[in-house]
Amino acid sequence: MATAVPVLLGLLALIDAAFAGFRAATGRNARIHKRPYYLLAARRGLAGGAIGLVLVALPVAVALSGSADPGTRYDELVRAGMRMLQVLVPFAALVVASLLTYWLLPMRESTFVILVGLGPFTLLRPVVALGAAVWAVAGSTDWLPWAVATAATASVLAVEPVVHRCWYRAPV
């Protein structure tokens, strides 16, 4: 768990960042063939997510190395991470299921998936991320899990607006 939890959280953050990059670029290119355009946007999101991860992980490493009892504090972080996953994994599973359904179903039914799944999920994503952060640190009295959960959530939520502002403010 000590390794699996941070790895899984990091993977989720990176995948989310790639999708955030894609979303940042949507509605800004009216061409018909946009595959390279969206791949570039996803890579930009991924890079933004990776930078965010480093910006969260470095202070954590510094705080732990300067701690009198790093083992206990790391365990506290892992417990918080597990609680975060309790919220994020079901949501991610729903999103993945919706995406697969959208790609695999005939066109009318996939439209239905947009209306009941992918559209509302886009709106819910910030709420879910904030909810996961709150649930992660609920009951913890250590400031480190609070700081990490807040910084990680802010980093995840910042990817889309930052990529959008940097590269996709106007139609191309």
Next chain:
Amino acid sequence: MAVLEISDLVVEWDARTGERVPVRRADVVARLHAAGDRRAARIVQRMPVAGEFLDPVAMDELLVRVHTELQRLNEELHMAQRFAELLVPLLTAIRASRSRLRVVDIGCGLGFMVRSLAASGVLGADVELVGVDFNRALIAEATRLAEDERLPCTFLHANAFALTEDATVYLSSGVLHHFAADELPEFFRAQDRAGTLAFIHYDISATRLAPLGAWLFHRARMREPLGRHDGVASALRAHDDTVLLSAVEAAAGMDAFLFEPSIHANPFCAAMRPVVGLRPALVDNFRHALGRRARGLVAG
């Protein structure tokens, strides 16, 4: 109270000459206030002006941005495939008696439908694809986009009620709700002309869920406040099946149908549905070419 769309009010064109008419911002704001839409009035109040008139360059850029965002919704709703689903069998039925086929999209905006059909080549190389719109800025952008991707289609300025472009088949998508119910007969009558064999006009299905679905869809996908506002207004203004079928009767030389109207389809999947007009001689061949899907073609 009338539901108004901001995009219908912020640019104006002389119907006779096609030239642009200056739009006074205060007039638009007053109209929206009179319609009880304070949110729309606030959106317009923030728009840039040149003197007392809305800045035409800024309005063109805004509408291009909104239509670019709107294209994403059309892509997600598979609108090009929906048109192809009907156009391929329709053109198959027509080809037996025609050598020249011309498909004209009325109110094409950025020409997504025409460009998408041109890019896929699904209709065949013998089909000329043309988009027309009353807004010259959108036509210019559609032309730029088509040239950029070297797509075999053209875009022209035209009035939907005084069509100068001949067509074998007329199309539109999301245009009908922009017209009042009493304007629709004239719209359809204009397409009942020599040489035209059919029309297919897709618009939002006027179900109870449509405004909620439109709110969700536009809120999740569009950034421009104008786009979010007009998306819901469109659903509120959508004409129901009875109004459409009654209006199509003005095209006296056509047989009128709805394709998969909401009462025959899962209402969640029937976000968009078309009204179809066909020359009577074409109906049997079209049904035959449609195959199993012909069950969805419901006569008025």
